Amino acid sequence: MRNKIYIVGIGPGREEMMTGEAIRALEDADVIIGYTVYVKLLGERFAQKEMLTTPMRQETERCRLCFEEAAKGKRVALICSGDAGIYGLASLMYEMGKDYPETELEVVAGITAASSGAAVLGAPLNHDFCVISLSDLLTPWEKIERRLIAAAEGDFAIAIYNPSSRKRKDYLMKACDILLRVIEEKRPCGYVENIGREGTRAETCTLKELREAQVNMFTTVFVGNSGSEIINGKLITKRGYQIEQSTDFCGNN
Amino acid sequence: MRNKIYIVGIGPGREEMMTGEAIRALEDADVIIGYTVYVKLLGERFAQKEMLTTPMRQETERCRLCFEEAAKGKRVALICSGDAGIYGLASLMYEMGKDYPETELEVVAGITAASSGAAVLGAPLNHDFCVISLSDLLTPWEKIERRLIAAAEGDFAIAIYNPSSRKRKDYLMKACDILLRVIEEKRPCGYVENIGREGTRAETCTLKELREAQVNMFTTVFVGNSGSEIINGKLITKRGYQIEQSTDFCGNN
Numbered sequence: 426m427r428n429k430i431y432i433v434g435i436g437p438g439r440e441e442m443m444t445g446e447a448i449r450a451l452e453d454a455d456v457i458i459g460y461t462v463y464v465k466l467l468g469e470r471f472a473q474k475e476m477l478t479t480p481m482r483q484e485t486e487r488c489r490l491c492f493e494e495a496a497k498g499k500r501v502a503l504i505c506s507g508d509a510g511i512y513g514l515a516s517l518m519y520e521m522g523k524d525y526p527e528t529e530l531e532v533v534a535g536i537t538a539a540s541s542g543a544a545v546l547g548a549p550l551n552h553d554f555c556v557i558s559l560s561d562l563l564t565p566w567e568k569i570e571r572r573l574i575a576a577a578e579g580d581f582a583i584a585i586y587n588p589s590s591r592k593r594k595d596y597l598m599k600a601c602d603i604l605l606r607v608i609e610e611k612r613p614c615g616y617v618e619n620i621g622r623e624g625t626r627a628e629t630c631t632l633k634e635l636r637e638a639q640v641n642m643f644t645t646v647f648v649g650n651s652g653s654e655i656i657n658g659k660l661i662t663k664r665g666y667q668i669e670q671s672t673d674f675c676g677n678n
Numbered sequence: 679m680r681n682k683i684y685i686v687g688i689g690p691g692r693e694e695m696m697t698g699e700a701i702r703a704l705e706d707a708d709v710i711i712g713y714t715v716y717v718k719l720l721g722e723r724f725a726q727k728e729m730l731t732t733p734m735r736q737e738t739e740r741c742r743l744c745f746e747e748a749a750k751g752k753r754v755a756l757i758c759s760g761d762a763g764i765y766g767l768a769s770l771m772y773e774m775g776k777d778y779p780e781t782e783l784e785v786v787a788g789i790t791a792a793s794s795g796a797a798v799l800g801a802p803l804n805h806d807f808c809v810i811s812l813s814d815l816l817t818p819w820e821k822i823e824r825r826l827i828a829a830a831e832g833d834f835a836i837a838i839y840n841p842s843s844r845k846r847k848d849y850l851m852k853a854c855d856i857l858l859r860v861i862e863e864k865r866p867c868g869y870v871e872n873i874g875r876e877g878t879r880a881e882t883c884t885l886k887e888l889r890e891a892q893v894n895m896f897t898t899v900f901v902g903n904s905g906s907e908i909i910n911g912k913l914i915t916k917r918g919y920q921i922e923q924s925t926d927f928c929g930n931n
Contacts, residue, residue: 434793436697440698441697441698441699441702442697442698442699442787443697443698444689444694444695444696444697444789445693445694445695445696445698446694446695449694484919485919485920485921508793508796509797509801510793510796510797510801510802510803510804511793511796511803511804511807512804512805512917513804515797515800515801515804516800516801516804516805516914516915516916516917517916517917517919517921518801519800519801519909519910519912519914520909520914520916520919520921521921522909522910523909523910526910532796532797532798532800532801533797534695534789534793534794534796534797535789535793536697536787536788536789536793537793540687540761540763540764540787540788540789540790540793541787543761543763543764543785543787544762544763544768544785544786544787545785547768547769547772547785548762548763548768548769548771548772548785549763550763550764550809551763551764551765551766551768551769552765552769552811552817553808553809553810553811553817553822553825554764554808554809555806555807555808555809555829555832555834556803556806556807556808556809557806558805558806563917563918563919564805564806564918568833569806571831571832571833572806572832572833572834574832575828575829575831575832575834576808576828576832578824578828578831579808579824579825579827579828579829579832580821580824580825581808581825581828656772656773656775656776657772657775657776657779659772661769661772661773662769663769663770663773664765664769664770664816665816665817666737666738666770666773666816667738668738668770668773668774
C-alpha cells in the first residue's frame, strides 16, 4: 500500500463549515499537521489525534514534515484554512511530491473565503469573477497590478484576499487606486472580517470608501461588477434574470 | 418572528461534500425547493421532508415559490448545486426579496465546481484565478469574449463553467480560439466531468488539445497560468515557493 497524505481544506475553521469528506479525512489520519493557529481551530473531535505544527512562513518545512511522517507509515492530514487548492499548500505538496513517488496525495476541497464571505455579504460573486491576493511576498507587485487592471477591464466581480498585513498596511488603498483608473468611484463594494469565526463583521461601501477602509489579514474584500447593487444592505451581483417573465436556462442554477 | 429562507449550496450533490451547516439548514427546513435533478441528489436523510421542484429554465418561478411557501409560515430551504452564490440563485432571491420585506434570507455556502474540480485535477487554481461561464443565455457573448481576453491578459488561471450544452456545442472551441490570441498553444489545461458524482473523469491536455476536447454541461474546464505545469498527471499552478530554502509567509496557507 502506498503512503497517503490528505491535503484538507478546513474552511474558516468551525467544524460546521467543513465538509463530511474533510472530517472523514481527519478522522482517518494518524497525524494532523498544520500551521499552529489552524490546528487549534479544530474541535474536541480530533483532540486524541497526534498533532504536529509549524509556525507561519515555514511552508516548505511543513510540507516536508508531511512526507517524512507518511514515510513512517502514518496516514497524514495536512490542514489548510479555506480551500487547500486556493492560496493553500496543495500545489507545493505536488511540487515536492516529485521526490516522494511512493506517496499518494489527495486534495479534499473546502469552503474558501470567496464563498463564505460572499454568503455573509449577500451575493457579490454571482456572475463571472476574479480572485486576487494582494500579498507580494511570493508574487511581484507589478503582476498583482496587472491582474487588478485586467479584472477591472473585464468587468469581473472581484474577491481580494490578503488585503493588508502589518507590513503592508496601505496595500488595499494602492489596489483601490489602481481599480479607480478603470472603475467609477461609486461602484458597490464590501468586506467581511473574521468570516465564520467569532466577531464576524460585514460592511458595504463604495469603491472610493473602500480605499479608506480599515482591514486586516482576516478581512476578505469584494468589488462588484458594473451591474452590482446594494439591496437592503447586501452586495448583489446580478445574474441577468428578467424577474417578471419566464426566463431562460442558466446552466448552473 | 420573520419568515425564513435558507439559500443552500449543496456542492456536487453527495451529502459527504456538503457542509454541516448546509445539512443543518435542510434539517431545519419544513420544505425543500429546487430544480428536480438536484432535489433527487439529496439522500435518504431528507426523504421525510416536503419537497417541491420546478423544471430547468423556471428560476424566477422557483424563487417565487420559495417566498410563497415562506409566507405560509414554513421554513424554506432553496437548494442550488455547488455554491448558491456562484452562478446560483442567491442574487435573484435578494432581487426578488425587495417585494417580501417580511422574509429573511440566509445564504449557506457550498463547494463550487472550481474547488471540487480543482481538487480532482491537482491544484490548477493555486494562484490568482478567474471563473467564467460560457453560457450566453443571460450574458451577451461579447461580454464573455471580453472577459476571456482580460483573463488571458492578466495571466490568471481560469475555471470555465458551462463549457457546452446541446445548443452550444462549439462554445469551448470558440473560447479556446479567443484565449489562443494571447496564450501559447502548449499552455497546460485540464477538465473534469461529473465532479463528486458517479463517473468522475479528469483529463489534462494543452490549450490546443482543449480546443478539440469532448465536454458537456457536466464538465468544468481549467486553464493554467504561465507558470502552470503538469506534474505526475496533475495540473499544478504554483504559488511561488522556493522549495529548497526557508520561505516567506504566504498569508493564506
